[in-house]
Amino acid sequence: MDQEFYAIEIDEALEKLDAVPAGLSDEQASARLAEHGPNRMPAPPERSLALRFLSHFHNILIYVLLGSALITLALGHLVDTAVIIAVVVANAVIGFVQEGKAERAMESIRGMLAPRAAVLRGGERRTVDGAKLVPGDVVLIEAGDRVPADLRLIRAHGLQIEEAILTGESVPAQKSLAPVSAGAPLGDRSCMAFSGTLVTSGQGRGVVTATGAKSEIGRISGMLATVEVLTTPLVAQMNVFAKWLTVLILLVAAVLLVFGYYVGHHDFAEMFMAVVGLSVAAIPEGLPAVLTITLAVGVQAMARRNAIVRRLPAIETLGSVSVICTDKTGTLTRNEMMVASVAVSGHVFSLEGNGYEPEGAVKLAEVPVRALDHIHLAELARAAASCNDASLHRRDGHWTIEGDPMEGALLALAAKVGVDVQRELSARTRTDTIPFDARHRFMATLHHDHPGHADIFVKGAPEKVVGMCKGQRNRSGEQEPLDEGYWHEAADVMAARGQRVLAIATREVDHTQTDLKPEDVEGTLTMIGLVGLIDPPRAEAIAAVAECREAGIRVKMITGDHGRTAAAIGRMIGLENPDRILAGTDLDRLDEADLASAVTATDIFARTNPEHKLRLVKALQSQGLTVAMTGDGVNDAPALKRADAGIAMGRKGSEAAKEAAELVLADDNFASIAAAVREGRTVYDNIRKVISWTLPTNAGEAMTIIVALLFGMTLPVTPIQILWINLVTAVTLGIALAFEPTEENTMRRPPRPRDEPLLNGELAWHIVLVSVLFLGGVFGIHAYAIDRGYPVELARTMAMNTLVVMEIFHLFFIRNIYGTSLTWKAVRGTRVVWITVAIVVAAQFLVTYLPPLQAVFATKSVPFLDGVLIVATGVALFAIIEVEKQLRLSVRRRGR
Template structure:
């Protein structure tokens, strides 16, 4: 039996206690003990989940009530000798299965993706000797060495560090490198705030550290996420529920219709058993729209294609429709609502008006404004000095990849690099005239960094450039650089600078102060005691700005009845500031609910209070994976359809649990992408709202195409049953009914699947998740249209019956066909008049109508088909009369929409 790993509270214990509990010391384990522990704890890997076999994925596509009904219809057709219908039905079923298989072949690879993030090797001390071993052989109690560029091989407690920073964005959501220390923390400290811990799969951004391994494999923070992902079962897709329900409804309607047909025909009208039996079978098969699965999957495929054009890549087709009923979007902040960059936006110099800096992202183009006028930065001595300090103090690099930049190093330093380059200053150019001879890296104790420079052209003058926390730099300053002169700092200036710092901080900006000092010629090395008696130059305020289109997108979401919830690993103040800027929350009111809550504040609530807060608060900060999952689950319990966005490993459980998981394509991890149904190609929140708009169009088109099929089949069934009840001749033969379905249903339903949006889907609240494709609102319209078709068909049939049964059936066939084709125009919108949306805005409908008319004319006028279907030719006058009469379906539809509106 394997031992348990150390508890999750190692951050609240002394290093000595942790080592004692792990039976280890700072020299590390012996090889023998490490081998024993490897057997006890198991290898440092996340168990791999077996993927589904492709054959099983293919067979799964046939697991649908609608497909079962079509298979029954194919069997009936086969035994009744109608092989053409068998081929059509089998073809539709196979096409449906193939499209579904292609979409789902990329099975859930979340666990395998997690494994890709695990390092292959680790540096470990065994009996005081530093070795490099396979990371999978690490065990609790091992002492590991971590250096810049390393990926952390296991969860570990730090005990010796040297200016140590890690990047934990993939695990915690924290966008900036995290400064680490070895201080003991309170037991209830959130994972993102455990500064004395490092986590498997994160990586070292700067410095060096030693740590004792506390958890490996499945017991690490990553491993627990893997377990959460594996345990989570996706809810049954809303689209599958709706199609199953529709299939049952249509199957019942077809069964009832055919049963009534047989009973009336055999028992009341006295038809021969074989004759009425074959007719009933034809009626049953025609009553089941074999084209419906193809139409549904084409609607989804068209929606997926349109979403892809709007930067939302669909991984599972049914998600296109589910998006249309989303009521809540849970979104991360960094990179989705914001640019995922750091831009210096404000500069404060002593004795001058505030300077604003334009430009977005990592592009070094922008302007400097003072009192709303463009200034030339290098003409201002104080600004030039500040920009030189900014350039020299940054070690970050910007690499351009196609149309975007990748930052190598600290994003804060990258912002300083970009700021200097906007003024035309590049570090390498400055270093051609000035030599950097030493540097003092940033530390949590000092809260600043420094560079020692020598100016060869100016009598070997030496200066120290300092960048750091503004309050620290200000406290170490005794002079200010003002109007190109060094002046002794006054108490008033200190207060003014402090006020400016507070002003920028309240705007959720990261504020840095820049200073310098001259030092004697003999100084060649930097030390902390030299960071004193500085000349204060100025401060800069930087932030990760919101994406410009996000504010409008959130307004559109709100108008569409969709609530937006921000969940971030960032700090509460930053989250609230961004939320206000983008219109997610308004100005502070006297509401009993806070503007935002952290995870720790949520943990202090009772279950009832928690549920109440989730209903009313839209910003949550400093969250761990479990809390994101809990928020998603709570919203689902409250009846919401949840779309969840995310990019990191920490988001994966909630992405999988959400009704629609949306991963970031650029900054997202493999784990997040493989746990999602949709991937955003541009990581942009606005693309989510665009995708929801397309999702609503998908739902609308699904409903309209299905309504069209139901109406045509219902009209045909009622026509047959009515003639049997009234003791009339059958107006249509079985073969004529099957050809009628090909003429009207065959192409028109697909054309309706391609109906574009009419610009109003986001002006309505979301459809209820449980609302079926066939809604109560549609039934009156379907019944009305079907009744008009039946009345006109029977009227024209009886009118022409004295001229012979063939003539009467021919005109009845043409009337039924034309009324159904006119109904295609009605079904383009169940609310808007076609005069408003335009006759030619869906070119596919025009093409489908022309194809249907050609097929119709072909069987009426070509002798071969006339004999096959027992039709006769019609005169032009008769065709015009039929066309005019049939068009009444269209005008009744327009009248219905007008009255309802």
């Protein structure tokens, strides 16, 4: 907003906008429309489908694969070329289909603007297209309307507006005309109505202060356009790994080419073909596709957990988060008001239940009681149901309300106490009402029953209603002098628990009275009691927060609600530090360095706006933390987009939040986040298993060629045989690891550091060890075959099968990287593992014994006993690396 219209009087606002209460003329409106533009968000530039598809080829490892394909094509190796191209294209297609585009978030925000609006033009009421509203227009709003632009209110009668999409508050905001202090938080600007919010009750009139991109909701859209989308840890690490792998492969290939030509005096064409064979062996051409398939398997697993994935890498990111920043309303809480406590003279009752469900125990001193036995409690319930404009309905198995959420909670209270609400309402006729207004802060109703009695019921702010009373009900239902101190103290205790407090009072009047005036309730009422309302936490959210803490994940609440309410919910759900709270005004006073220091020690941030949420996410990321952000409102969208893993609510969430997020919870259940984190960690473990299996096997294949070239030996395996091995094993054995189940204690491990490399020292040592063992096995079998006088084709066939057998045994080892592989469960494996092993074995039998394939791959039939020797080589490999792992794990355990 260009000017703080909420901080100035109505006359000054009209003057600044060059407007009058009767509205603009048609000529003025047309001129301003030309100046300010239509009341809608500017459409963002969209990338073409072709560019979106080509962007999936933008990866250095893919570039190397494409370069290898060109070289093999130039050398006439069409089979090699076709396989490499097929892998690259498949990877791009899967990514193109799976990944959603967060840029559509702004489109969903544009759809929230009202299509039509009632305005005054030249003193006449008209209905115009919402896009044609301009600053200075006078707009009329009433219950059920969506506010079409930002308005400075100039008239309000019982006006309440639900602003949860902007502020996160579950209770509608009460509107008034008086200006508020400059710099007031968004939720406290009571004289403003904001575009996209919903009028729940009352009527109002306001002058347009901002439209389109200049409105509050438009500023959020602008923030989304400028928010930098961080790459996920997996993508970042794979980019770094691919870059260095490429440099290493090209460097080794160049050195070997120069060495062979100038030192070994080999033919250049022969050396070049050998170098191409080395590249084919060293480049894990199937790795991108297998990683994508691993992520796709995770998508299906998360869908079963009610988490819908919109961008594939976000699965792995969710598994690495160390902080979850969560909205309160609708995420940790039910977004439903419920009466939690009732204070009457001498007693304080507590109530249980779920949201608006009209069932639940009433307790006194933690002991269930029959509520109707307490006269003053029953009277309070009847008064709460009578002084009420809401209605309670059961639809599709769920209890919902129409009207004000707090009034709906009062109806549920009456039913829990045992009052038949419908019977109670039909027994009395409402004859007059004083609607709730922010100026007098109470609602009063006048009722007549059939026997001829007349009663006034009043509900409102305790500090107001108590001052209107002259007496109170005692435990017997009789009137006694008012004890103001008791009621103020009870109200303070409820408020300290984060409850919103309402006072309820009554007065009996003459049955001839049929109208209700303010003086009828001033200083004449009898105080019945207080009710404390709260938006209760989800029971499953409490368990989910505990599970996250056990997994080393810090949960932080970022809400637009009041600090006291947020602290109460924080204590209920088990936040680590619920008593330390920073409000939005506190955040405004902190620079980026101070905020980065404060954000790690604070778990509750209250009265925040969209900029605060975005700053908090950035501050946590500056500490090296991987941040997940959950939310459901438009106000959460920028932070969802910036976070490493944005998680939107699927049922109650706005479209803007869903489009900005990487994941959407189909059941709006915070507990699903803990399940999704477990799946995310499983996906990352499986990715590590894929890499830990792929790199050593590729390195082992490459080493055989490097050693042969350096020492002038015959290649034990030809380039076409190497490609065959990679094709058959990568698309089978590698994919089998994508389906591995979750290992034990997955959710008891702390989150991995954000900068933890995929290729750490442990994996590097494993690559060296396995490469050396592969080298010994291949050259040992090859040397054995030559020594037996076998032709070179048979020796190479035996060496090729040795490579495949060692890869199979290496697979069974990798399946259990955190424990022993020598258990029945580990040996039994999974159905997918044995299917892939069967496919690989069948493929090797075909290429070894089928004459047409023997001609293509230059293979010979292997004798039975030599086949047994090859299998024994695989068993020896497994035994050596398993013993090494157990020694390493025992040393690590002793070091703790």
